Amino acid sequence: MTTPVRIPADVERSDRLLGPFTARQLAILATAALLLYSAWIATRAVIAPLVFLAPAAPIAAVVTVAILTRRDGLPADLLLVAAIRHRLRSRHLVTESEGAVLAAPRWITDRATRARPRPPVPTALSPEELRLPQSVTSSSSGGVGVIDLGADGLAVVAVAGTLNLALRTPAEQDSLVGQLAGWLHTLRQPVQILIRSARLDLSTHLAGLHTAALEMSPDLAAAAHDHAAHLSELAAGEHLTRRQVLLIWRESLDNPAAATSPGRWLLGRGRARRGLSAGARRAAESRLLRRMTEAADTLAPLGVTITALDDLQATAVLSACANPEGLVSAAADAAAREAIITAAGCTDTDSRRADPFALDTGFAPESLTIGTRHLQVGSDWAATLAVTGYPREVTAGWLAPLLTHPGRVEVAVHIDPVDPVTAATRLRHQLARLESSRMHDASRGRLSDPQIDVAVEDAAELSARVARAEARLFRAGVYLTVHADTETELADEVAAVRALAASLLIDTCTLAYRAAQAWATTLPLGLDLIRVRRTFDTAALAAAFPFDSPQLPAADPVHAARPEGVLYGRDAASGLLFVDRFAPEAHNHNMVILGRSGAGKSYLVKTEILRSLYRGIEQVVIDPEDEYRRLAEAVGGTHIRLGTTGGRLNPFDLEIHTRPDGRRSAPADALTRRKLFLHTLIHVLLGDQTSAQRAALDTALTATYAAVGITEDPATWTRPAPTLSRLRDHLGRLATPAAEELAAALHPFVGGGAYAGLLDGATTTDPEGALVVFSLRELPEECKTIGTLLVLDATWRRVSSPAERRPRMITVDEAWLLMRQPAAAEFLFRAAKSFRKHWAGLTVATQDSADVLSTELGRAIVSNAATQILLRQAPQAIDEVAAAFRLSEGEQQFLLCAARGSGLLAVGGTDRAVFASLASPTENALITTDPSELVTTGDDGDSDIDLNALPSLPALTDPGHAGTATSDHGADDTDSGEEVLLDGRSV
Numbered sequence: 001m002t003t004p005v006r007i008p009a010d011v012e013r014s015d016r017l018l019g020p021f022t023a024r025q026l027a028i029l030a031t032a033a034l035l036l037y038s039a040w041i042a043t044r045a046v047i048a049p050l051v052f053l054a055p056a057a058p059i060a061a062v063v064t065v066a067i068l069t070r071r072d073g074l075p076a077d078l079l080l081v082a083a084i085r086h087r088l089r090s091r092h093l094v095t096e097s098e099g100a101v102l103a104a105p106r107w108i109t110d111r112a113t114r115a116r117p118r119p120p121v122p123t124a125l126s127p128e129e130l131r132l133p134q135s136v137t138s139s140s141s142g143g144v145g146v147i148d149l150g151a152d153g154l155a156v157v158a159v160a161g162t163l164n165l166a167l168r169t170p171a172e173q174d175s176l177v178g179q180l181a182g183w184l185h186t187l188r189q190p191v192q193i194l195i196r197s198a199r200l201d202l203s204t205h206l207a208g209l210h211t212a213a214l215e216m217s218p219d220l221a222a223a224a225h226d227h228a229a230h231l232s233e234l235a236a237g238e239h240l241t242r243r244q245v246l247l248i249w250r251e252s253l254d255n256p257a258a259a260t261s262p263g264r265w266l267l268g269r270g271r272a273r274r275g276l277s278a279g280a281r282r283a284a285e286s287r288l289l290r291r292m293t294e295a296a297d298t299l300a301p302l303g304v305t306i307t308a309l310d311d312l313q314a315t316a317v318l319s320a321c322a323n324p325e326g327l328v329s330a331a332a333d334a335a336a337r338e339a340i341i342t343a344a345g346c347t348d349t350d351s352r353r354a355d356p357f358a359l360d361t362g363f364a365p366e367s368l369t370i371g372t373r374h375l376q377v378g379s380d381w382a383a384t385l386a387v388t389g390y391p392r393e394v395t396a397g398w399l400a401p402l403l404t405h406p407g408r409v410e411v412a413v414h415i416d417p418v419d420p421v422t423a424a425t426r427l428r429h430q431l432a433r434l435e436s437s438r439m440h441d442a443s444r445g446r447l448s449d450p451q452i453d454v455a456v457e458d459a460a461e462l463s464a465r466v467a468r469a470e471a472r473l474f475r476a477g478v479y480l481t482v483h484a485d486t487e488t489e490l491a492d493e494v495a496a497v498r499a500l501a502a503s504l505l506i507d508t509c510t511l512a513y514r515a516a517q518a519w520a521t522t523l524p525l526g527l528d529l530i531r532v533r534r535t536f537d538t539a540a541l542a543a544a545f546p547f548d549s550p551q552l553p554a555a556d557p558v559h560a561a562r563p564e565g566v567l568y569g570r571d572a573a574s575g576l577l578f579v580d581r582f583a584p585e586a587h588n589h590n591m592v593i594l595g596r597s598g599a600g601k602s603y604l605v606k607t608e609i610l611r612s613l614y615r616g617i618e619q620v621v622i623d624p625e626d627e628y629r630r631l632a633e634a635v636g637g638t639h640i641r642l643g644t645t646g647g648r649l650n651p652f653d654l655e656i657h658t659r660p661d662g663r664r665s666a667p668a669d670a671l672t673r674r675k676l677f678l679h680t681l682i683h684v685l686l687g688d689q690t691s692a693q694r695a696a697l698d699t700a701l702t703a704t705y706a707a708v709g710i711t712e713d714p715a716t717w718t719r720p721a722p723t724l725s726r727l728r729d730h731l732g733r734l735a736t737p738a739a740e741e742l743a744a745a746l747h748p749f750v751g752g753g754a755y756a757g758l759l760d761g762a763t764t765t766d767p768e769g770a771l772v773v774f775s776l777r778e779l780p781e782e783c784k785t786i787g788t789l790l791v792l793d794a795t796w797r798r799v800s801s802p803a804e805r806r807p808r809m810i811t812v813d814e815a816w817l818l819m820r821q822p823a824a825a826e827f828l829f830r831a832a833k834s835f836r837k838h839w840a841g842l843t844v845a846t847q848d849s850a851d852v853l854s855t856e857l858g859r860a861i862v863s864n865a866a867t868q869i870l871l872r873q874a875p876q877a878i879d880e881v882a883a884a885f886r887l888s889e890g891e892q893q894f895l896l897c898a899a900r901g902s903g904l905l906a907v908g909g910t911d912r913a914v915f916a917s918l919a920s921p922t923e924n925a926l927i928t929t930d931p932s933e934l935v936t937t938g939d940d941g942d943s944d945i946d947l948n949a950l951p952s953l954p955a956l957t958d959p960g961h962a963g964t965a966t967s968d969h970g971a972d973d974t975d976s977g978e979e980v981l982l983d984g985r986s987v
Contacts, residue, residue, distance in 0.1 A: 003174055004393040007540040008458040009451065025067040028077065032063045072512040073386050073532045082513040091370040136315045144292070145314030146285055147525070153252040154281065155526045156288045157314050158295075159560075160193075160245040161305035162549035164912055165397040167904075169889040173396040176302055181542035183298040185472055187417040189291065192248040192526045193546045195403050195411040197483075198320065198561040200240035200575055202231050205563055212614055220635060223922065224614045230920035231567070234576070239407055241575055242561040243549050246317070247306065249291050250526030251284040304547050321523050323365050324380045324408075324483055373510045374490060375519050380483055381490040384518035385497065386532040387478040389507030399478075399544040401504060406574040407493050408483040412522040413546055416475040416533070420466055423473040427463040434459060462537060474541050477533040480508070481522040551575055552905070552913045566611045568604070568905065569918040577915045579867060579907065581841050582617070582807050587866040587908065589809075589841025590832055594849045594881065595871025600901035601845045602627050604869070604917050605811055606927035608843075609771070610635070618808040619771045620795050622788075624817045626777040627929055634926050637771030642787045643758060643778035649790045650763045651681050652721040654710070655797045670717060671710065675701050677793060678727075684786055684823065686745045692738035700730040700739065724760045725750045758783055759790075767794050785821050792827040799831075799840045808840040816848035819858060829857045832864040849877050853884045870895055871903040 021029065036056050043052065069076040136145045147155040165173055209228040213221035234240065296306035309317060369376040374383040391398070402411055418426075434456045465471040482497055484490035494510070501508045509532075511518040517529035550572035554560035565580025581589045595601045606628065609619050613635060621628050632639040641647040655670045667673065678701055683689065689697070704722045705711070707730070728750050731743040747753055750760045758779070767774070774791040776784065795810055810831065818824035831842045844852075844861055852858035862868070862884060873881050873895045882892050891904055894914065898904075901917035919927065 003170075004395055005177075005539045005543045006393050006458075007390045008462055008535055008537055009454040010534060020068065028063065028067050032060065036060065071509075073388055073509045073530075079512065086370070086372070086513040089370075093368040093370070136311045136318065143310060144289060144308045145311035146288070147314060147318065149250065149525060149527070152525075152527060153250055154284045154288060155248055155250040155524075156292060157309050157317060157524050158247045158292055159307045159309065159554075160247050160299070160547055161303065161307075161553045161911075162243075162245055162547050162551065163303055164550050164914070165400065165545055165548040166550065167888055167890045167894065167912060167914070170396075172888055177396045177539075177542045177545060179302045180299075180545060180547075181538045183295065184415070184417075184474070184538050184542055186294060186298055187415065187474075189287075190250065190414065190416040190526065190528075191291075191295075192246075192250075192524070192528075193413040193415070194246040194248060194522065194524050195413075195546060195549075196244040196246060196321065197241050197405075197408050197410050198244065198324075199408065200235065200242050201562045202235050202240075203562075205578075206231060209614055212616065215616075217636065220613070223610075223635070226920060226922045227611065227614065230923075231576075239574060241406070241408060241573070242554070242563075243403070243551055243573060243575075244554065244560050245547055245549070246524050247292075247295065248524045248526040249288050249295075251287050253280040253284050299547075302547070305553070318524060322377075324377055324382065368516075370516050373512050373515060374487070375515050376487075377519070379485075381485065381487055382481055382483050382519055383490055383494050384511055384515065384522060385480045385482070385494070385501075385508040386511055386518070386530055387480070387501070387506055387534075388509050388532060389505075390534065391505035394540070394543055396543050397545050397548050398504070399546060400548045401500060402480065402497070402506075403546065403548060404550060404573050405497060405500060407496065409493075409497060410481045410483075410522050411546070412479045412481070413544070414477045414479075414521070414526075414528040414533075415541065416528075418473040418475060418535075420469070420472060424463065424466050427459055427466065427473075431456065431459045431463060462535075465537065471537040471539065474536045474538070475533045476536045476541055477521075477528055477531065479518065479522050479530065479532075481519060549573065550913060552577070552907060552911050566608050566615070567918065568608070569901070569915045572914045576918075577905065577913065579905070581809075581867055582839075588836040588864060589807075589839075590835065590861075590865040591841065591843045591867040591869065592852075592862050592865040593843070593845040593869045593871065594852070594873070595847060595869075595903065596874045596877070597847045598900065599847070599871035599873075599898070599903070600917055601847065601871060602813060602929055603901060603919075603927055604871075604903075605813060605843060605845050606631055607917060607919055607923065609809070609811065610923060610926065612809060613770055616807070618806060619811065620767075620798060620808065621771070621773040621811045621813065622776070622791055622795065622818070623773055624776045624814045626775040627813065628773045629775065631926050632771055632773040635771055636769070637773060638765060638767055638769040639773045639775065640765050640767060641775040641778050642791070643776075643780065643783065645757065646764045647775075647778070648758060648761055648764045649767075649794060650721055650723060650761065651678060651759060651790060651793070652704075652723060652727075653763055654717050654721060655801075656717060664718065668714075670714075671705065671712060675705075680823075681786065681789060682742070682746075684789055685749065686742070689742075690738060692736070693742055696731065696734055696736055696739040697742060700727055700734060700742075703730045703733075720762065723750075723762065755780070755783055758787060767798065772798075785823065788818060788821055788824050792824060796827070796831075799835065799838050805839060808838075809843055810835070810840060811843040811845070813845050815844045815846040816852065819846075819852060819855070825855070825857045828861055832861045849873070849881050849884075853880050859884070866908060868906040869903050870906075872896070872898040872900070 036059065040052055040056070063077075066076040066080065071079055074082065136147050144156055147157065149155055163176065165176065168176065206228045209224050213224040216224060292306065292308055299306060365377045367376075367378060374381060376382075399411070399413075402409065434452055438452055438456060462471070462473065466473065480497060480501075482490065482493045484493045498508050511530060511532075514530060520527060521529050552571070563576065563578035565578045565583065568577045568579050571577045580586070581591060593601050593604065609621070609628075610631065613619060619637075621632075623629075626641070629639055629641075631637070640649070642649070652674065654674055655667060656664055675698070679694070679697065682697060704727045707726060708722045709719050710716050710721070724746065728743050728746045731739045731746070734740075749755045749758070753760075774794070776787055776791070779787040798804075799808055799810065812818060812828065815828065818828065828842070828844065831840075832844075835842050842861075842865075844865070846852055852862065868885065870881065870885065870887075875896060878892055878896060881887065881895070885906070887895070887904075891912070895904060899916070903915065904912060905915055906912045
């Protein structure tokens with residue numbers, strides 16, 4: 001458990017001057033008494049005292065009760081004023097279009113007709129209390145979007161990275177909180193932290209699946225549609241959310257004209273901004289950028305990255321927040337605008353930003369209905385709660401349960417730092433007033449008020465800490481906006497959020513008659529229009545740690561709610577976890593999966609393979625245990641079972657590739673490469689050789705190829721390759737002792753030898769297609785090494801082919817079996833280092849983590865994997881795994897008790913998230929290896945299965961439709977060998 005932190009009591013509570021009345025209440029009472037006395041003086045000649053007292057007494061009682069009663073965070077008198085204003089203002093608002101008010105939506109007029117005989121006339125959506133921005137432009141220095149808030153100044157928005165605080169040790173949590181406190185100490189101006197909770201938009205992902213299905217075979221298309229239907233069901237049946245942390249800084253323009261302008265907010269296109277000085281604007285922009293840079297530098301040691309939004313991104317985020325009923329359609333609009341601008345050839349930054357189509361964007365929703373305690377924003381219902389009470393002691397991350405609530409809840413934290421000198425003066429004066437109140441009660445024999453006693457204690461402690469420069473004071477307000485699809489659902493969600501807050505000893509209140517201002521307070525504008533605040537010291541405010549999230553931070557801040565990549569499963573925040581290993585920002589495309597037997601490694605790998613096929617990513621699987629046969633047969637892949645009849649690879653085959661235009665090509669040194677590989681193969685088969693034997697072998701190899709017409713002329717390379725029997729024959733014809741010894745040693749592998757079926761003869765099945773599975777289970781132990789070498793050679797030739805450049809994934813399951821073989825271990829090391837240059841990713845899955853982590857090659861493979869997944873670990877291996885991956889105690893405890901299929905995902909080495917595998921029933925039938933499930937399907941793992949209802953996949957189609965992955969090959973590609981077409985022309 002982390003070190004408890006004390007939240008100060010309300011040290012700025014009003015002092016009671018006379019009985020239960022404060023100075024403000026006494027002033028109201030005095031005013032009411034003066035008015036009543038004036039009325040008595042004016043009417044005493046005509047009204048008897050008792051008659052006057054009859055109405056005066058209730059009035060005085062009502063005034064007294066009003067000033068002593070608090071409701072919804074306000075005294076009753078102020079709440080009455082807010083109610084009157086609410087009734088006098090228009091509550092049905094619509095957006096203006098070309099200077100005219102749009103007709104009221106039917107859902108407004110129908111609702112109003114049922115309530116009153118005459119429907120209200122809709123008013124233009126420009127209420128002063130909403131404070132919606134007018135425009136977003138690029139800063140004078142470029143690169144950062146500046147939000148024009150009119151008389152309230154300018155603001156900038158940045159996306160902050162997140163950390164999973166629950167997976168850190170108590171010591172690490174305290175350290176992170178301390179570092180966050182260091183950033184709070186640097187604050188001199190207000191800042192807003194907004195934790196957005198947007199719906200997960202799967203529309204783009206689903207559209208991509210349906211589009212890709214048009215290029216697939218009917219069976220695979222059916223599988224893709226099944227996956228899309230499964231995602232649609234998840235989206236329709238659950239609140240799938242994506243959380244995003246925004247930092248908003250605001251600066252005033254120091255412009256008196258703007259401050260006194262009566263029209264503070266004017267919405268609509270083409271309206272001029274009032275009183276805006278260019279010099280004041282540049283100065284405000286400079287201060288904003290400086291504050292953003294300071295925050296980025298200070299938060300970087302925590303692992304929290306700050307990404308500033310440009311004008312298009314800020315526009316999209318603001319529009320999405322102001323239009324919560326849409327599935328981040330504003331982000332799609334921003335992307336479309338960017339695409340149109342690019343297509344128009346506007347590459348110059350200034351001309352692109354000046355494009356009116358890019359900047360002319362409204363932020364107001366289509367319509368707005370303001371209720372007493374809630375809003376109807378378009379078709380979305382929203383209500384805002386204010387936090388009015390806090391627990392006495394908290395630990396690190398005390399705000400996390402509200403941040404990770406499964407519903408659509410947005411949390412806005414407004415932080416206003418108090419200058420230390422001002423804080424010391426206020427605390428000194430407040431302490432004197434509180435002591436005076438306590439002494440006043442004691443002098444009259446009344447029991448002391450416990451709240452005053454606690455406030456006096458905290459005020460004295462804070463005053464001493466501020467004087468010693470150990471802490472700073474902040475005025476902070478916390479607001480929660482709850483979204484729902486219907487009014488009934490909104491009431492249930494508000495009740496659930498309030499109950500959750502109450503379980504944390506956090507008091508909340510609805511904001512009656514201030515729903516519009518409360519909603520605007522939780523928009524990314526940096527404005528607190530409610531000002532329900534509480535005094536915090538640095539430690540208490542830092543312990544809230546609003547950067548805590550169980551979800552991985554999104555690489556693209558604008559499209560954070562529009563996932564790309566492959567679905568891995570559910571995360572710990574009621575969302576779905578998508579990972580794109582071929583994303584442009586990925587360091588490499590490799591992945592390593594470690595977990596004990598039965599933890600779900602193969603299940604997860606097969607899930608990724610199947611869903612990557614939908615994206616057009618080729619798959620090559622090296623399967624030591626023959627666990628991928630059912631999947632390969634189901635999707636029409638190529639399944640090569642080495643060591644069986646029909647499972648043979650001819651090591652003499654030259655490296656020939658078929659280009660997209662149908663012509664075939666090969667590296668200029670293809671024949672030389674093949675001879676060198678055959679030297680390696682014979683060395684693995686027969687062991688070390690003398691120099692005479694190596695010379696004899698080289699001579700025999702040249703003669704063997706020449707005997708079938710293959711020479712140094714590339715035109716001859718398309719002829720059928722020779723076999724190992726021919727090599728043995730040519731060695732025998734050399735009639736030298738060294739050659740005869742080699743020929744005799746090759747006898748078991750040729751002709752009628754025991755192992756002839758593996759090497760001697762033409763290749764039975766070409767390793768072509770979208771999914772190629774090399775099964776090694778049927779290989780005899782004596783041939784495991786040579787069979788592995790043949791598979792790795794075929795895989796490397798496929799990956800390194802410059803004629804067939806496309807995204808590929810090479811999966812090595814149960815890698816511990818291959819790591820015991822030097823040739824396989826060297827291949828894995830080379831693949832981990834260089835696959836990225838060939839637009840390929842290596843997937844290594846193993847249950848014996850010790851075999852991987854105890855060797856230098858294994859550690860190199862792990863360190864070169866940008867994506868790392870740890871499933872359940874054995875207690876005997878957890879220490880070594882924890883040391884290799886720098887796991888905290890919380891992460892270790894999770895891995896020791898993780899359920900099957902649940903694991904810890906690390907991307908880029910720093911971002912980590914907990915997830916659980918997720919598959920549809922159809923996918924589960926294809927990928928499961930659970931014997932209890934296979935029995936029900938009649939598949940024992942060796943016999944054939946009925947594939948009539950399962951999809952099949954032919955060779956991949958045009959690479960131009962290969963999916964959404966992005967290549968990173970090019971300048972750093974080390975494959976510089978010259979390639980020749982087999983018609984003799986070089987390219």
